[in-house]
Amino acid sequence: MEEVLRSLGLFKPEIALTAGLLLVVIVDSIGGAWRNGAVRILSIATLAVALGYAVELQVAGAQGAIFSGMLTVDPLGSFFKIILVLASLLIITAFTFRAARELHGLGQGEFHALILALTLSNLLLAGANDIVMLYLALEMVSITSYVMVAYLKGDRMSNEASLKYLLFGAVSTGGMLYGLSLLYGLTGTTSLPGIREVLATGVPGPQLALYLATLLIVVGFGFKIAAVPFHFWCPDVYQGAATPVTALLSVAPKAAGFGIAVRFFFGTFAVPVTGTWDLSGVIDWQLLLVVISVATMTLGNVAALTQNNMKRLLAYSSIAHAGYILMGIVALSDVGARSLLIYLFAYLFMNLGAFLVVTLVHLHDGTFDLRDYPGLYRRAPLLTLAMGLFMLSLIGIPPLVGFLGKLYVFGAVVNMGSGYYWYAAVGAVNAAIAGFYYLRVLKVMFIDAGNEDKPPLKLAFVDRAWLLFFAAANLLPVLFWSRIDEWARGAVVLYTGR
Amino acid sequence: MIGLSHYLIVSAALLSLGILGLLTRRNAVNVLMSIELILNSANVNLVAFSRFGAGNLDGQVFAVFVIVVAAAEVAVALAIVLTMYRLRRTPNLDDADILRG
Numbered sequence: 106m107e108e109v110l111r112s113l114g115l116f117k118p119e120i121a122l123t124a125g126l127l128l129v130v131i132v133d134s135i136g137g138a139w140r141n142g143a144v145r146i147l148s149i150a151t152l153a154v155a156l157g158y159a160v161e162l163q164v165a166g167a168q169g170a171i172f173s174g175m176l177t178v179d180p181l182g183s184f185f186k187i188i189l190v191l192a193s194l195l196i197i198t199a200f201t202f203r204a205a206r207e208l209h210g211l212g213q214g215e216f217h218a219l220i221l222a223l224t225l226s227n228l229l230l231a232g233a234n235d236i237v238m239l240y241l242a243l244e245m246v247s248i249t250s251y252v253m254v255a256y257l258k259g260d261r262m263s264n265e266a267s268l269k270y271l272l273f274g275a276v277s278t279g280g281m282l283y284g285l286s287l288l289y290g291l292t293g294t295t296s297l298p299g300i301r302e303v304l305a306t307g308v309p310g311p312q313l314a315l316y317l318a319t320l321l322i323v324v325g326f327g328f329k330i331a332a333v334p335f336h337f338w339c340p341d342v343y344q345g346a347a348t349p350v351t352a353l354l355s356v357a358p359k360a361a362g363f364g365i366a367v368r369f370f371f372g373t374f375a376v377p378v379t380g381t382w383d384l385s386g387v388i389d390w391q392l393l394l395v396v397i398s399v400a401t402m403t404l405g406n407v408a409a410l411t412q413n414n415m416k417r418l419l420a421y422s423s424i425a426h427a428g429y430i431l432m433g434i435v436a437l438s439d440v441g442a443r444s445l446l447i448y449l450f451a452y453l454f455m456n457l458g459a460f461l462v463v464t465l466v467h468l469h470d471g472t473f474d475l476r477d478y479p480g481l482y483r484r485a486p487l488l489t490l491a492m493g494l495f496m497l498s499l500i501g502i503p504p505l506v507g508f509l510g511k512l513y514v515f516g517a518v519v520n521m522g523s524g525y526y527w528y529a530a531v532g533a534v535n536a537a538i539a540g541f542y543y544l545r546v547l548k549v550m551f552i553d554a555g556n557e558d559k560p561p562l563k564l565a566f567v568d569r570a571w572l573l574f575f576a577a578a579n580l581l582p583v584l585f586w587s588r589i590d591e592w593a594r595g596a597v598v599l600y601t602g603r
Numbered sequence: 604m605i606g607l608s609h610y611l612i613v614s615a616a617l618l619s620l621g622i623l624g625l626l627t628r629r630n631a632v633n634v635l636m637s638i639e640l641i642l643n644s645a646n647v648n649l650v651a652f653s654r655f656g657a658g659n660l661d662g663q664v665f666a667v668f669v670i671v672v673a674a675a676e677v678a679v680a681l682a683i684v685l686t687m688y689r690l691r692r693t694p695n696l697d698d699a700d701i702l703r704g
Contacts, residue, residue, distance in 0.1 A: 237664065237665045237668055240665075241668055241672065244672045247676075248675055248679050251679050252679060255682075255683055255686065258686070259690065261690050261701060262701060262702060264687050264690055265687070265699040265701060265702055266702060267683050268631070268684070271680050272638075272696075275635075275638045275676060275680070276625060276638065276641070279638055279641035279642050282669065283618060283645045283648065285645070286645040286646075286648035286649045286665075287648065289652055289653075289657065289661065290648060290651075293652075293657035293658065293659070294659075294661065295662070340702075341702040341703075345702055
């Protein structure tokens with residue numbers, strides 16, 4: 106009983122989200138004309154409360170395994186929870202039904218309920234401490250995302266996107282499940298710290314089985330974070346889904362995937378010693394992750410060069426960013442974990458900002474095609490300037506947050522010693538390739554002639570305010586960077602007990 | 604005497620059949636059945652390891668959860684496939700090809 110009460114105390118963000126989710130469903134089914142507004146306010150309130158609880162856990166530095174070791178609470182997990190809840194909150198507040206043309210006329214209740222469910226499952230994934238919970242949370246994230254992608258009923262692109270997402274997802278999580286079952290067979294336990302204890306005393310059973318299990322589990326994580334070669338669904342899904350859904354999918358499940366990957370690789374296959382992390386067992390998955398990371402950033406950036414659909418372009422760009430973020434996992438140190446947190450934090454603001462611009466252009470012009478973007482500077486200066494800021498941030502130009510994120514991940518890799526300098530160099534070359542297509546977007550918007558006959562965009566006041574908000578979020582963090590650095594530094598504490 | 608290795612062989616065979624079905628079948632419903640085979644191969648593994656190796660019930664509990672998740676996943680998958688059929692009048696996955704590039 107005491108255990109349950111203690112667990113519930115550390116489970117507040119998830120409890121808030123569950124309660125809010127149920128309330129949204131009920132209000133939506135009984136409500137009259139007022140229900141859309143009520144559902145929206147309820148969702149925002151729920152996410153705000155969950156955010157408050159997550160911050161509270163982080164500030165208190167709460168640690169411990171809860172619900173008989175199924176989930177774990179630690180500062181690292183709390184940091185991820187803050188990012189995840191913040192992402193959903195920004196999506197619901199900035200990407201409204203009014204601003205997203207694709208969603209006009211569709212039900213708001215289900216949409217908000219799905220976002221809350223996705224947030225809840227992301228939180229569970231970021232805190233999973235047992236392979237049963239890991240699998241359940243991963244599948245819950247996946248299934249909610251399939252439904253969200255298919256939200257545009259009767260739209261063939263949305264339907265096809267969700268079908269592809271579902272088939273890729275089902276296969277990769279199925280493969281991962283097979284790997285998890287092998288891991289259970291080898292170690293005799295489903296708890297992640299328990300698995301670490303067994304592996305620390307040497308690999309039981311045939312070595313090959315452990316390699317196979319690790320490889321299959323990497324497939325599952327790779328799918329969630331859209332790493333090459335498990336990225337094929339990504340551009341299609343991003344293009345087919347409604348833009349707010351795309352924006353959410355590009356940040357939240359990715360962040361949760363990185364959260365569980367850190368927990369799994371750092372906490373299960375490695376033991377944190379002060380500063381560095383000792384690899385227990387004999388698996389050289391570091392090399393595997395280096396290969397995946399290099400392939401991911403290179404393919405993402407090269408494929409993005411030829412895209413004309415903005416959503417596809419941002420999809421490939423998000424694949425490339427997953428490659429950079431993987432650098433933080435490869436580094437396998439406190440510095441690496443910190444750089445990963447900071448990069449995700451930066452990525453949240455620059456990517457959502459870019460998607461907001463894409464949404465607003467679609468609202469007014471009804472196009473996602475880059476070839477329809479010329480002349481936007483004349484028609485909507487504020488929007489274009491904001492987009493310029495987001496693109497420069499995505500390239501990694503100082504002093505924007507994107508630069509700080511890249512600085513940290515490259516720094517973490519360089520810290521590993523001269524054997525990894527080439528890896529950092531590959532990252533830098535990739536950043537240069539990425540600069541080409543991001544700047545191409547800017548060139549089209551600022552310089553290219555066209556659309557002279559079209560009137561200026563009449564942006565609503567809130568949309569202008571949100572553009573300014575995201576611009577500020579990209580521009581200002583550098584001013585109080587020491588605080589953010591300290592915050593991330595303090596967050597790299599992984600609870601590794603049972 | 605039937606032992607652990609017999610179960611592992613069955614599960615490996617199920618996994619291979621599932622992957623084979625995924626790669627060769629073009630009908631969406633057949634592909635979903637192949638996915639079920641993959642999930643159930645892992646279930647056989649879990650229950651066999653629980654009975655013969657680990658000496659605890661964790662694996663069997665895990666298997667029950669997997670069955671529940673598989674049902675939920677197929678419910679969503681069938682809904683999506685039905686929508687596809689309504690929109691295109693075909694369950695053939697090769698016809699879903701408007702998103703590319």
